[in-house]
Amino acid sequence: MILEILEWVGYGILAYFIVLQSYMFFLATRSAAVLRRSHHLNRFGRVGEMLSSHRVPPVSIIIPAYNEEQGIVDAIRSMAIVNYPRLEIVITNDGSTDQTLRRLIEAFDLERVRIPYRPDIQTAHVRAIYRTHSPIKITVVDKENAGRADALNAGINAARYPYALCTDADVILDAECLVKGMRHVVEDRERTITVGGNIRPLNGCTLELGHLVEARVPKKMIPRMQVLEYLRTFITSRPAWSALNALPLVSGAFGIWKRSAVIAVGGFTSGHFGEDMDLTMKMHRYHLEKEIPYRMVYEPGAVIWTEVPDTARVLKRQRIRWHRGLMTVVKDFKGLTFNPRYGKLGMITWPGMVLFEYFAPIIEFAGWFIIPLSIYFGVLNIPLMVVFIALAYGVGVINSLTAILVDESFGYYETPADVFRIVVMALIENFGFRQLTVVWRIRALFGGKKTKTWGNMERRGVANLSAKASQARSS
Amino acid sequence: MSAFEIAIAAMITMFAVSAALLVGVVVLKWVNGKRRRARERRHAAYLKLLSKHIAAPGSIEGLTFRQAGDDAFIDALIDIRHTLTGLATDELTQVLDRTELIAYQSARLRSRFPLGRRLRAVVSLAEIGDARAAKVLMEHLDDRVPEVRVQSARGLARMRYTPAIDIILQRFDTESPWVQTRFAESLALFGRDAVWPLTAYIRVHHQQGDVGITEMIRVLGVIGDSEVGPTLAELLYTVENVEVKIALIETLGIVGGPMALRPLRRMSQSSDWRVRAKTAAAFGEIGDPSVIPVLNEGLSDPSWWTRRNSAAALADLPGGLDVLYSALDSPDEFTRDAAAEALADSGELIAARDRLEAGGSDPRDMRLVGYMHQPTEAVA
Numbered sequence: 001m002i003l004e005i006l007e008w009v010g011y012g013i014l015a016y017f018i019v020l021q022s023y024m025f026f027l028a029t030r031s032a033a034v035l036r037r038s039h040h041l042n043r044f045g046r047v048g049e050m051l052s053s054h055r056v057p058p059v060s061i062i063i064p065a066y067n068e069e070q071g072i073v074d075a076i077r078s079m080a081i082v083n084y085p086r087l088e089i090v091i092t093n094d095g096s097t098d099q100t101l102r103r104l105i106e107a108f109d110l111e112r113v114r115i116p117y118r119p120d121i122q123t124a125h126v127r128a129i130y131r132t133h134s135p136i137k138i139t140v141v142d143k144e145n146a147g148r149a150d151a152l153n154a155g156i157n158a159a160r161y162p163y164a165l166c167t168d169a170d171v172i173l174d175a176e177c178l179v180k181g182m183r184h185v186v187e188d189r190e191r192t193i194t195v196g197g198n199i200r201p202l203n204g205c206t207l208e209l210g211h212l213v214e215a216r217v218p219k220k221m222i223p224r225m226q227v228l229e230y231l232r233t234f235i236t237s238r239p240a241w242s243a244l245n246a247l248p249l250v251s252g253a254f255g256i257w258k259r260s261a262v263i264a265v266g267g268f269t270s271g272h273f274g275e276d277m278d279l280t281m282k283m284h285r286y287h288l289e290k291e292i293p294y295r296m297v298y299e300p301g302a303v304i305w306t307e308v309p310d311t312a313r314v315l316k317r318q319r320i321r322w323h324r325g326l327m328t329v330v331k332d333f334k335g336l337t338f339n340p341r342y343g344k345l346g347m348i349t350w351p352g353m354v355l356f357e358y359f360a361p362i363i364e365f366a367g368w369f370i371i372p373l374s375i376y377f378g379v380l381n382i383p384l385m386v387v388f389i390a391l392a393y394g395v396g397v398i399n400s401l402t403a404i405l406v407d408e409s410f411g412y413y414e415t416p417a418d419v420f421r422i423v424v425m426a427l428i429e430n431f432g433f434r435q436l437t438v439v440w441r442i443r444a445l446f447g448g449k450k451t452k453t454w455g456n457m458e459r460r461g462v463a464n465l466s467a468k469a470s471q472a473r474s475s
Numbered sequence: 476m477s478a479f480e481i482a483i484a485a486m487i488t489m490f491a492v493s494a495a496l497l498v499g500v501v502v503l504k505w506v507n508g509k510r511r512r513a514r515e516r517r518h519a520a521y522l523k524l525l526s527k528h529i530a531a532p533g534s535i536e537g538l539t540f541r542q543a544g545d546d547a548f549i550d551a552l553i554d555i556r557h558t559l560t561g562l563a564t565d566e567l568t569q570v571l572d573r574t575e576l577i578a579y580q581s582a583r584l585r586s587r588f589p590l591g592r593r594l595r596a597v598v599s600l601a602e603i604g605d606a607r608a609a610k611v612l613m614e615h616l617d618d619r620v621p622e623v624r625v626q627s628a629r630g631l632a633r634m635r636y637t638p639a640i641d642i643i644l645q646r647f648d649t650e651s652p653w654v655q656t657r658f659a660e661s662l663a664l665f666g667r668d669a670v671w672p673l674t675a676y677i678r679v680h681h682q683q684g685d686v687g688i689t690e691m692i693r694v695l696g697v698i699g700d701s702e703v704g705p706t707l708a709e710l711l712y713t714v715e716n717v718e719v720k721i722a723l724i725e726t727l728g729i730v731g732g733p734m735a736l737r738p739l740r741r742m743s744q745s746s747d748w749r750v751r752a753k754t755a756a757a758f759g760e761i762g763d764p765s766v767i768p769v770l771n772e773g774l775s776d777p778s779w780w781t782r783r784n785s786a787a788a789l790a791d792l793p794g795g796l797d798v799l800y801s802a803l804d805s806p807d808e809f810t811r812d813a814a815a816e817a818l819a820d821s822g823e824l825i826a827a828r829d830r831l832e833a834g835g836s837d838p839r840d841m842r843l844v845g846y847m848h849q850p851t852e853a854v855a
Contacts, residue, residue, distance in 0.1 A: 037590075041622060044594035113819055113847050116783060116812040133825060187653035387482040394489030401496035408503055411511070419504040423497060 006370065007379035013367040014388035020356045021395035024232075028402045030240035035300055038239070039409045042301040047183050048083065048176065056186060058086030059178060059256065060159035061167060064151030065091055068169040069099045073107040075169050078210030080136040084178040088137040091169075092155040095124075095145030104140050108132045115139070121153040121267035129158065148252070149268035149275035156262055165256045167304065172202060172212050174303040181256050181302035184295070191295040193261040193283060196247060197254030197302035198234045200412070201227050203310055212305055215412040217421045222315055225433050226308045228425045231403040234300065242298035246284075246345035248353045250296065252276035254304045261287075261294075274325020281333045281350075288342050303410075316440045323361070323444035330358045361441035393430055400426035514547045521551035529555065529566050535573055543579035546595065552576070553602040571605055581611040590620065597623050601630025609636045616642050624650075625657040632664035640665055640672045647676075647687045659690040663697040670700045681710050681719060689722035696726035704731045711738040720745075721753050728757030736763060743769050748778035755781055759788025764795070771798050774810050782810055786817035796823060800839050803846055815846055 041047070061079055065072055072091070079089055093101045104110060110130035117126060124146035132138040141158045143151065152166050163185060165178065181195040204218030218224050241247045250257075255276065262268075265282040268275040280296070287294040309315040330353075337354055339346040374380035404422055413419055521542075527534045542548040556567065571577055576599075583596035597615065600608040612627040616639070624646075631639035643658050650658060662669045673691055680688050695703050708731060711723045724742060727735040735757075742754040755773045758766045770792070773785030786802070789795035802814035818824060824847060827840035 040591050040594055044591075044598045044622065044626075111824075111847075113816070113824070114812050115816045115819075116779070116809055118779065131819070133819070133822070183653075186656050187651070189652065381479075384479055384482065387479070387486050390486045391482065391489060394486060394493055397493045398489065398496060401493065401500055404500050405496060405503065408500070408507065411507065413504075414508060414511075416501060416504045416508065419500060423500055 003377055003379045006374050006377060010367075010371050010374040010380045010385070011388075013363055013370060014385065014392070016363055017392035018388065018395065020360065021392055021399060023352055023356060024236070024399045025395060025402075027240040028236035028399055028406075030243060031236045031238070032402065032406050034239035034243045035235065035406055035409065038300055042180060047180055056085055056179075056182060057163055057189070058088070058161040059084060059163045059165055059182065060155075060161040060259075061087065061089045061165045062152060062155035062159060063089065063091045063167055063169050064094055064148050064155060065096065065100050065169045066094045066145070066148070066151070067096045067098045067100060069096070069103050072100055072169050073103055074210045075171065076104070076108070076138065078172050079167075080138075081175070081210075082173050082178050083175050084182070086161070087178075088139065088160060090139045090141065090155045090158050092141045092143060092151040092158075094143060094147070094151035101140070101142055105130060108134065108138050110138070110140055115158075117141075117158055119157055120263045121157055123150050123154040123157065123270075126154060147271055149272055150270045152275070153267040153270070156257075156259060156267060159259060162259050163256055164259050164262070165254070166252065167255075168253050168306060170202075170307045171253055172207065172210065172305040174212070174305075177254070177302040177304055178256075181254075181299050184297045184299060185256070185258075188295060191293050192297060193258045193287070193294050194247075194250050194280070194296040195256040195302070196238065196242075196250035196296075196298045197256075197304055198238075198298075198300045199230060199251055199253050200234075200303060200305050201230055201308040202305035203308055205305060215305075215414070217413060217418040218310070220310050222312055223308050223310045224421060225425050225429055226315075228400055228403075228422050228429065230308075231407050231422070232400060235407050236399065236403045238298040239300055241349050242296070244344045244348060245295060246343070246349040247296045247298055248280060248284075248345070248349050249277045250280045250298075253306050254302065272325065272328060273321050274329050277325060277329045278332065281329055281336070284342070284345050285333065285336065288345070300410075303412075312436070316443075319437055319440040320444040323441040326353075326358055327444065330354055361438045362445075364438050365442050396430060397426055400429070517545065517547035518551050521548050522554060525551055525555045525570065528570065529559070532566050532569065535570055538570065538573050540575045540579065543574045543576040544583075548574070549576070549580075549595070549599045553599070556603055567603075568605070571603070571607075576603070577605055577607045581608065584611055584615060584623070593620065594622060594626070597626040597630070601626045601633060604630060604633040606634050606636070609634060609639075612636075613639060613642065616646060621651065621654050625654055625661075628658050628661040629664070632661040635665060635668065637665065637668050640669050644672060644676050647691070648680075650687075655687050655690050659694045662691075662694050666698060667700055670695065670698055670703060674703050674706055677710070678706070681714050682716070689718050692719070692722040692726050696729040699730055701730045701732055704734050707731065708735050708738045711742065717747055717749060720747075720750055724750065724753045724757050728760035731757070731761060733761065733763050735761065736766060740766070740769060743773065748776075748781055751776060752778060752780040752784045755784035755788050759784070759791040762791060762793075764793050767792060767794055767798060770795070774798075774802050774805065774814070775807060779809065783813045783816075786810075786813040787820070789814075790817040790821040790823075796821070800843070803842055811846070815843065818843055819847065 063076070063079070076089060076091065091104060093104070110132050112128050113131045115129055115131065117129060124144040126141055126143045128142045130140040130142065139158055141154050143154050155166070156164055163182070165181075167173070177197060181197055184195050185192045200215075201218065201223055202212075203220070203223040204216045205212055206214035206216065217227055238247065252275065261283060262279070265279070265286045267279075269278050272278050283294075283296065309318050333350070336342045336346045336350050338351055342350070371380065371385065375382060375385070401423070404419065404426065408419075413422075524535065524537065552567075552570065559567065580596040580599045583592055584600065586593065597612070600612060609631060612630045615623050615627040618624050618627065628639065628643050640662065643662060647655060647658060662673065673695055677688060677691050677695075692707070695707070704727065707723050707727055711720065711727070714720055714723065720742070724739065727739060731739070739754050739757055742750050745751055745754070751773070755770060758770055767789065770785045770789050773781050776782050776785065786799060789798050796818065799814040799818050802810055805811050805814070824843060827843045830837060830840050831844060
């Protein structure tokens with residue numbers, strides 16, 4: 001009897017991975033169609049002309065910062081020259097213990113001011129507000145430390161404009177990213193409450209004066225592997241979810257949010273490890289339960305570049321934090337799973353998230369023990385098992401290659417060598433890297449309750465990346 | 476066939492697909508890179524040729540109808556077209572005649588597929604703005620693809636083909652908000668030619684209150700013809716829809732002038748805070764100091780936005796700064812902060828600080844600088 005159960009569990013685990021990869025393949029094919037249309041519109045639609053339109057709503061860029069002295073000034077400079085007609089930048093200094101605030105004050109000639117500050121969302125105490133009088137309005141909210149979510153909420157409180165682009169201090173925005181994202185708001189201002197963007201790893205790229213001048217695939221293995229992961233996520237999953245109006249996640253690094261809608265759901269949840277996913281799901285639930293028509297969109301053309309961890313140690317911390325965030329969201333929104341009341345979100349994307357993101361490491365980890373046990377007891381047909389594993393591997397590789405193929409339409413990586421490097425990652429990621437991420441995510445299950453919500457990225461800073469690139473060229 | 480054999484067959488298929496994709500990715504990258512570089516080279520060569528032709532007409536012997544379908548050539552032509560201001564369009568017409576570009580791209584636009592090629596065609600025709608393309612662009616104002624309709628309208632506006640105005644207006648109601656927005660931009664490109672058709676449309680439809688009508692009203696603001704001020708002011712008395720009211724107030728702020736003050740004063744008493752807030756902003760745009768008492772009242776309005784907009788408007792008016800300085804002593808904390816913010820935004824804070832640093836002792840300067848350095852308190 002036990003052996004029989006073992007046999008079925010073994011086959012079940014193998015079948016699970018084929019279903020998972022098939023689900024990813026379904027998303028990839030749907031996404032390819034969405035991207036094709038989006039690509040045509042971005043290429044020929046002359047979206048930039050929208051800049052002169054009075055219909056384009058003003059946007060506040062909100063940047064939470066904690067100990068970001070290295071790159072904050074260059075990051076803000078790069079954001080200030082984004083092509084968009086009406087813009088303000090709100091930086092929230094979340095009680096940094098380094099020179100972040102001083103660097104900002106000196107670089108932008110900030111002065112302490114009193115401006116109307118409405119605490120629409122409750123936050124930790126705001127100590128002071130600083131503002132510059134340059135043509136680009138820069139406001140710095142200096143507050144006590146309470147984590148990224150709280151800093152974002154303070155930024156939203158201080159924002160003057162109806163839309164807020166919540167991003168990070170270590171990103172480089174593509175010049176057209178805001179106009180491409182806000183196109184969806186102009187398209188349907190009443191219903192559009194969120195627009196997510198396409199995030200790409202910055203490591204290995206060449207920067208000049210806070211601008212990306214050459215996109216390259218990083219030479220180091222860890223960030224290179226993440227290039228492939230980001231491609232799979234942002235090229236082959238999100239467009240399909242967006243087409244279903246059931247995005248389960250708008251990434252924290254680039255999300256344009258309707259300010260009033262964020263306030264209506266109480267803002268980002270303070271102290272949450274996955275505050276971006278939590279807010280996305282809260283917005284869905286609020287609008288679906290109140291039967292308010294809404295749209296949450298992903299725009300693949302709205303590209304931003306962010307530093308990704310380049311050591312296993314930092315990546316491990318990031319993945320543990322992400323998985324803990326996911327665990328909390330899954331727990332908080334368990335009522336949505338396979339609940340027809342929540343439409344496509346409840347029936348397709350959220351169950352997909354729970355089954356293929358939350359449970360995946362648990363099932364895979366269990367498989368590492370159950371399958372060898374089954375083989376040991378002779379209850380598993382080895383040739384059949386090999387075929388199953390090969391099938392799962394094959395579909396996985398096809399998914400990755402499809403993502404790389406579709407990404408070609410963006411044309412960011414110009415040399416065949418770069419593409420070749422990512423292709424190699426697609427072939428080898430299942431041999432070591434994948435297992436490592438499984439262990440980290442399993443580790444997240446036994447973490448205890450830490451309240452720290454700022455990831456310790458050990459950033460080299462946007463400015464340092466620029467400097468390094470210049471040095472490399474001159475040598 | 477056993478389950479095992481089926482699985483083996485599936486596995487082989489899978490690997491064959493993977494291998495094909497793998498080869499496909501690398502080959503595609505190589506081909507795309509090669510094509511891109513070749514296109515950049517051709518684009519540069521065409522730019523050189525066309526510039527030479529504009530400077531010294533007659534050097535386009537090398538051009539034939541083959542170039543009509545070459546993206547590099549079209550891009551070069553569009554780049555050159557953007558740099559011209561109507562002086563050298565005869566030379567450009569010669570190029571278009573020689574390459575038969577208008578006929579070629581018109582035929583592409585009329586074909587049903589593929590989408591990318593049709594979009595390329597309509598954008599080319601719209602950007603080049605040659606009058607011979609007007610007919611084909613008119614035909615596509617009701618195309619099945621929204622972006623083709625948008626670009627057709629834009630092209631017609633660029634060539635100031637006025638018969639298109641009525642057609643665009645007729646289609647307006649049936650379009651999505653996105654297409655309406657883009658159509659509105661095109662209507663603004665027609666300039667004063669579009670003012671009276673738009674005014675007539677607004678007069679007839681102003682009670683509808685949909686997105687389209689507010690868009691039309693705002694287009695009048697973009698065109699900026701003050702002759703429409705009285706008509707819009709008159710509509711403000713009768714219109715009921717709040718969105719339309721707001722659009723009228725915003726536009727009157729731009730084109731209304733002093734004649735708009737009377738209806739706007741009435742709007743400042745509206746029960747809707749959005750109307751009051753927009754009215755305060757419009758007063759600032761018009762710049763007539765006679766509204767200072769109204770804006771002073773606005774500083775103690777129950778609505779947050781009305782108070783903020785009133786303070787900002789006062790900063791734009793002659794004599795308004797005095798009112799803002801007085802408001803620094805208001806019992807309402809938010810009014811004080813809004814006044815201080817408006818004073819800072821108008822440059823008064825920097826000026827006050829400079830005066831104090833230069834040895835001045837104006838109590839108003841000291842009050843403003845001192846106030847700004849108090850800690851911020853949240854206002855519920």
